Structure formats: C-alpha cells, structure tokens
Amino acid sequence: MLQARNGDLETLNVLFERYCGMLYSFFMKRTQEHSLSEDLTQEVFLRVLRYRASFKDDGNFKGWLFGIARNIQNRHWEKRYTKSEILHEDIGNEEAIEIVDARDQPDAEASRSGDTALLYQALERLSEEKRQIVIMRRIQNLSYIEMARILDCEANQLRVRVCRAVAELAKHMKSLIKERPYEMPGMQ
C-alpha cells in the first residue's frame, strides 16, 4: 500500500486483485445486487486511487479500505432514500440488452434464496484472512497459482489454508442453521 501511496499505480492493480472479491461480497451481502455491488467496489477503488495520499504508514490497510466501503454503502442508502428510483434498475430490467458474457448475469434464484444470506453471514464469521482466500478460490474461482502470485505466498500452503477455512466455514454454516432453524428451510 505504501508503494501505491508513493505513486506506483501498478500496485493499485495488485490491491484490486487482492481485495475486489472481498469488497464485492461485502456489497453483495448488503445489497443483493450484482451490478450495483460491482459499481460500489469500483467506487471504493476510485477513492483509494484518489485518497491514497491520506493513508498513514502505520495504518491498517484493510481497515481503511473497509472504512471507505462502509461509507460508500451508507451514502448509497442515503441516495436510495432520496431518489425513488435509479437508472440502474431500469437497465437491469431491460430484456433487450445484448448479453456479452453470460457469466455477468448472477443466478437470480441463488441471490434471493435464504441460504445465500446465511452463507454471507457465515463468511463474515471467518477472519478476514480466511474470508479472503475462500472468496478468491471458491467465489472468484482463481487458481492456487494465481492466488499465490497475488498474495505473494506458496501455492501448496494455500491449498491447506483454504481447506481449513472452508471447513471452518462449514462449521459456521451449521451453527447458523441451528441458531435460526425456522428462517432457513432450504438448509438441511
């Protein structure tokens, strides 16, 4: 991060690779809207780009980043309340739009169902480091080698770390189901 602060913009690309998945999931949990979550993620990084000089050397980058994310999230809700409708949804509903990449379209059913909410909740119970690698591997579908490059660590170690994190995630899901047995009929 300090490098980015000092003007090396390439570093920002790496930071984007490292944290875009986490931020996207952060916004998905809160908005349940795919394109909106992508836009808000982008917005966070534009602000990182713009405000990187104000990041302090000793500071915690993730904390700073998610501080920005929370702020953008709050501002978004304020805007939503004042504007009755945003163009965003109009576009989303246009059937006629040419779809270039089918993967751009989220599985609408999955994003609405109860187990999605539960899964995002379980993800947030993981430590940031574990959440990051689970998201990179199982949501962004990055290879271990790619992840090793982005995170600057060893691929074989990553396999074990992701495995432990997913096992822990499974435990959190289990206990969340127990906590709210009637709200999540889909999860057995």
Added chain:
Amino acid sequence: MKCQECSDQLLAYLEGELTMDERNRIDHHLSQCDNCRVIRDEISNACQSLDKLPKPSETMAKRFSAALSAYKSGQLEGIRLLEGEQRKRTWIESIARNGYAQAAVIIFAFLIGILVSQSISTQETNGNRFDVIETELASLKEFTALSLLTQTSAVERLRGLEWLSELNLESEQVLEALYDKLNNDPNINVRFAALETLDAYAEKEEVRRKLVQLLETPNLPMIRAELIKLLVRHAEKDSVPTLIQISQDANEDETIRELATWSSQVLQQMNTDEI
C-alpha cells in the same frame, strides 16, 4: 496417515488438485475413518453453496484498469497536481488555524478515509475545499465513464452512460460523447440511454440546438421518434422547420412523418400562445 493430514487436503482432493498418489492415500484413509468422511461431506456441501453465489465479472477488473489508465494518461494532470502531502498539509493547517472543533473532526474523518459527504460541503466555512475534492473525484469518474463508452460490450457502455447521468456534469467532452452514442452506437439500448441522459441537459439552449441538428441526420425511427418527443417536451420551437421538412419527406417513415406533423403543429401553437 493422520486425520489432520487427511482433512487438510480434502478440499484439494474434492477439487481434483491432487496427484494420483496423494489421492489414493486419502481414499485409503477415508475408507477407514468416519470422522474424515464427515468433514469431506461438510466441505463438499460448503463448496456447493459457495458455487451458487453470484460471481464478480472479469469486466469489473477491466473497468478498474480503464480508470487507472485514464488516470495515468495524464488527462488528469490537474488533479495530480492538486495531490500530495504538501497541499494536504497546507489546507489542513489553514483549517486547523481557524480552530473549528467540527473542522478537526472532519479532517480526521478525511484522513482515515471516511469520505466527504453533502452534509459537510454545506458547511459554509470550509465547504469550498471539500467541493473541490468532490469535483476532482467526479472528473475521475467522468474519465472512467467516458472510457466505458468505448468498450465493446453494450452492457459496459450502458454502465458508462449510467455513471455519466449520475454525475450530471456539463463538460463539452461528455456532451460530445453523448451525441456520438446517440447517433452511432450499434446497440439501440445504448442510443436510448444516451438520449435519456441528454434529456437532463436539454434545459441548455446549445444542447437543444445540437439535438435539432441531429434530427436532420439519419437514425433509427424509434430513436428519431423519441428525439422529436424530447424536443416537444422542451418546447424547442426552432425544430419546427426541420419537423415540417420531415413531415413532407416521402422517404421518411410513415409514423415519423405523422409525429413530425403533429409536433410541428403543437410547437407552433405554443408559439402563438406565448405571443
């Protein structure tokens, strides 16, 4: 094989990332260990749930790269000049000297990355400075939005228009890009969106004048119809000659001719009413 060694590899096992040899050893352990089989099933279920979640698209990264290169390409030289420790220190000091406790809170918020919102810019004492920052950020977004308009994916171009309409900027570059999209974009939705965005600018006389000019150039009938309606909505009486011409043009689409006849009458009527 110990349970820990087995369970640590179960994800890679399920993902097919292990060598044949490693795989056989896990299979052997699983056949004898209930505990590890339970863990395998749990991991497998968690993976299935994760697979159902929406994924961020690859274009998200491309968009950010586009923003970065727009930034780097020097179009934002002005913004870059405003950046850096020195300037930051100067304005922090100048506000701090004024001694407003509230301002200090604001600076702190700024430093930890909490962003300047409208409530802050309404403060009269130092609102201007924050307005400047917001304007800089807006131009950064403007460049990103303009670069989105050049993407091959229509979805991306629509996204660019959407960003522009949110920014509501009145720069020459934005207007030129919108005129271009309105007339030349291969995707009709993008053309519609461009027209919709231009609607917000149509209060300005020069924008309306340009739109009248564009009415004289060929476009899809549906777009032309919307353009005519827009001009009527904004009571653009200078469009009357063009509308009359369209209504008399035998090569013109029948519906458009009818609409043009009706619109020219409505506009002329408005004219006499005003006098």
